[in-house]
Amino acid sequence: MIYFDNAATTLQKPEAVVRAVQHALGSFGNPGRGVHGAAMEAARTVYDTRCALAELFHGEGPSRIAFTANATEGLNIAIKGILNPGDHVITTALEHNSVLRPLYELERLGVALTILPADDRGRVRYADFEAAIRGNTRAIVCTHGSNLTGNLVDMERLGAITKAHGLLLVVDASQTAGVFPIDVQESGIDILCFTGHKSLLGPQGTGGLYVREGVTVRPLLSGGSGILSHSKTHPAQMPTALEAGTLNAHGLAGLNAGVRFLLETGLDTLREKSLDLMWAFYAGVRQIPGVTVYGDFSRRNRCPIVSLNVRDYDSSQVSDALFSQYGIATRPGAHCAPLLHDALGTGNQGAVRFSFSHHNTIEEINMAISAIGEIAEEE
Amino acid sequence: MIKRLPRVVFTFSTTTDVMALEGLCRERGMPGRVIPVPGAITADCGLAWCAEPEQEAALLALLEGEEISFQGVYHLLI
Numbered sequence: 001m002i003y004f005d006n007a008a009t010t011l012q013k014p015e016a017v018v019r020a021v022q023h024a025l026g027s028f029g030n031p032g033r034g035v036h037g038a039a040m041e042a043a044r045t046v047y048d049t050r051c052a053l054a055e056l057f058h059g060e061g062p063s064r065i066a067f068t069a070n071a072t073e074g075l076n077i078a079i080k081g082i083l084n085p086g087d088h089v090i091t092t093a094l095e096h097n098s099v100l101r102p103l104y105e106l107e108r109l110g111v112a113l114t115i116l117p118a119d120d121r122g123r124v125r126y127a128d129f130e131a132a133i134r135g136n137t138r139a140i141v142c143t144h145g146s147n148l149t150g151n152l153v154d155m156e157r158l159g160a161i162t163k164a165h166g167l168l169l170v171v172d173a174s175q176t177a178g179v180f181p182i183d184v185q186e187s188g189i190d191i192l193c194f195t196g197h198k199s200l201l202g203p204q205g206t207g208g209l210y211v212r213e214g215v216t217v218r219p220l221l222s223g224g225s226g227i228l229s230h231s232k233t234h235p236a237q238m239p240t241a242l243e244a245g246t247l248n249a250h251g252l253a254g255l256n257a258g259v260r261f262l263l264e265t266g267l268d269t270l271r272e273k274s275l276d277l278m279w280a281f282y283a284g285v286r287q288i289p290g291v292t293v294y295g296d297f298s299r300r301n302r303c304p305i306v307s308l309n310v311r312d313y314d315s316s317q318v319s320d321a322l323f324s325q326y327g328i329a330t331r332p333g334a335h336c337a338p339l340l341h342d343a344l345g346t347g348n349q350g351a352v353r354f355s356f357s358h359h360n361t362i363e364e365i366n367m368a369i370s371a372i373g374e375i376a377e378e379e
Numbered sequence: 380m381i382k383r384l385p386r387v388v389f390t391f392s393t394t395t396d397v398m399a400l401e402g403l404c405r406e407r408g409m410p411g412r413v414i415p416v417p418g419a420i421t422a423d424c425g426l427a428w429c430a431e432p433e434q435e436a437a438l439l440a441l442l443e444g445e446e447i448s449f450q451g452v453y454h455l456l457i
Contacts (some may be wrong), residue, residue, distance in 0.1 A: 032394035035413050035426060043426075063395045225395055227424040235423065236445035237393045 002328045002364045006174060007305050007355030008101045009197045013296050016257040017201055024197060024253035024378045031249045032226035034254035042249040043054075049256035050239065053208065056259055057192060060213045066242035067208040067252060071174040072098035073220075074193035077242055079103060081193070081217035085110030087138040090129060093339035094146045094153070095116040100339070103141065112136070118343040121296045122149035126157050139142060139168040139190075143177040144182070146203055148337045148351065149265040149295030149344075150278075150305030159188025168215065174198060178262055179271050180348055190215050199357075202255030202263065205248050211238060219244065270358040274304035277356045277365050282370030290376040293356060294351060304356040304362070307335075310376045314347050317352035322352070326371040332353050381399045383456040389428040389442070390416060390450040397426045399447050400438075404428075409437060418454050429457070 003011045019376060024045065029038030031046045050062035068074045079102040083089055091103055093115055100115075107113045116128045131141060140162055145152050155171060164170040168190040177192075178199030182194050189212070196206030211217055222234035223244035235241060262270070279300070286293050291310045296302070310318050319332035325328060333350040334341055341347045354368065397413055404411050404454045411430030431436060433456060442449055 032426065035415050041412060043394060043398055044401070047395060047402065050395065051402075062399065063393065226426075227392070229425065235393070237423070239395060240393050 002326075002360075002361070002367060003344065004354040004356060004364075004368065005329045005331050006357040007198065007353060008331055010199060010201055012357065012359040013201050013203075013254070013258065014261040016261055017203070017254045020257035021203055021250055023256040024250040024263075028113070028249050028253070034245070038296050040136050045253045045256055046055055046247055046249055047074040047151055049252045049259070050292060052256055052259040052263065053194075053210070056182070056263060057177075058185055059210045060185070061078055063238050064210055064213060065208055066211065066239035067206070068242075069337055070197075070206050070207040071172060071193050071195035074207055075099055075170075075189060076102050077220045078191045078193055078209055078217060081242075082107065082170070082215075083111050083138055086136060088112040088114065088134050088136045089139050089141060090114045090116065090132045090137060091141045092116045092124045092153075093343050094122065094143050094151070095141075095337065095339070096143065096147055096172065096174065097336040097338070098174075099141055099143065115339065118340055120344060122146055122151050122294060122340055122344060123296050124153065126154070126161070131157065131191055133165050137167055139167070139170055141170040141172070143175070145173075146304040146337070146339050146340060147175050147305070147333045148294070148307055148353065150175075150303035150307075151296045152180075152302055155182070155187040156188060157250050162190070163188045175305070178259075179267065179274070180301070184210055184212065185273060191217070196251065196255040196258070200255060200269055201258030203251045206251040206255040209242070211242070217242060221245070226289045264333075271304075273358040273361070275300065275302075277360050277362065278302075278304040278306060281354060281356070281365045281368060284365070285372050288369075288373050288374070288376050290378075291372060294346065303352060307351040307353045309346065309349055309351055310372065312349070315346075315352045315374075318352045319352070321375055322368075322371055326367065329366055330369055381413065385432050386429050386455055386457050387432045387438070388414070388417065388420065388453045388457070389438060389457055390424065390453070391427070392423045392448065392450055394424055394426055395425060396447050396449065397428060399445070400428050400442065400449075403441055403445060407441075409441070410434065411438070414457075417455055417457050419455060420451070423450060
């Protein structure tokens with residue numbers, strides 16, 4: 001199989017990730033719930049994972065990293081934990097449903113919502129953010145990189161806007177964490193939500209959020225914490241405040257190994273290889289008659305994603321043909337980004353998404369270009 | 380029978396802070412270990428750092444230098 005579905009989940013993990021999870025499954029107790037050897041081994045690994053992520057994102061320290069099951073959970077915690085009825089929030093048409101649906105929920109409860117439009121190449125205008133700010137605007141919630149087009153949003157520009165207006169900046173880094181350097185302090189990011197199973201190279205069921213020191217997020221869940229057992233309320237201290245119940249320490253052991261691999265190897269090395277492959281694929285498919293590629297390809301730096309359609313074929317049909325006839329794994333359909341599909345004019349057709357990793361090869365790229373060429377041939 | 384010895388015990392608000400101290404002590408070869416918070420004292424976090432009493436000054440300096448917040452320091456027979 002040729003695997004081009006890395007924006008959904010990276011398939012090939014470093015061997016250290018596999019070993020770490022296997023070791024954890026055979027040796028971890030419950031982190032933070034006791035001091036025997038098995039509990040402490042788990043607790044040490046969880047703490048070390050916080051340290052690794054704080055280093056990767058340049059956070060103030062390990063206590064600012066709280067773990068969740070995925071980015072969706074982190075985004076729900078962030079969005080529902082900072083907004084109240086009467087507040088106004090700004091987001092974009094680029095967003096995944098993990099941002100849109102929590103915001104729609106809050107809209108029904110009295111939060112005013114502005115969704116900034118995207119153009120037909122999936123771009124937002126930075127001036128629109130400033131123009132949308134009102135007296136009661138509390139936050140901007142925005143993706144760092146579109147899961148559909150791969151377009152990036154400049155977080156430093158957004159950070160400057162939120163800082164100038166005293167707003168919170170909540171960032172969905174699902175597609176960019178582990179690909180691009182993210183400096184939360186320099187970019188003025190208040191809350192960064194990430195998932196573990198994509199470019200951080202960890203297992204599914206891992207993720208989390210960075211919360212800037214001084215920002216209070218109302219917890220979504222309360223319950224067991226390992227601390228303050230006699231209190232009737234869930235502890236307010238980070239990271240415990242946002243982590244009710246036993247953590248997925250087995251998975252976090254794998255995430256730790258993934259992040260350590262990235263820190264040791266360097267994001268630039270891995271990203272440049274993925275981007276080289278993406279650009280080779282783009283150059284090959286954009287010339288094929290009947291192929292439409294979506295997104296902004298005016299700058300080299302973008303997520304290693306190319307979404308396309310072939311003629312008027314249903315994207316599911318193309319994706320199925322790619323796998324059944326060529327063994328090429330892609331993702332078709334709506335990609336949980338309905339508003340961006342509307343902007344691109346692919347609401348009905350969906351799009352076939354090719355998403356690349358440093359594990360892919362130029363031979364695989366050439367085979368995929370050739371496969372798309374054959375599928376696009378006129379009858 | 381459990382033999383009771385004089386110890387200095389540091390308590391914390393979160394597990395993360397205890398783990399931070401443990402990591403630093405291990406790095407620097409400073410003796411001590413994580414224990415469950417003794418019943419004689421109360422703390423937010425159920426885990427505490429226990430060391431021989433003569434380590435107290437060094438531990439306080441370490442906590443201050445590394446900006447790790449702690450809740451209390453206790454001298455106990457445990």
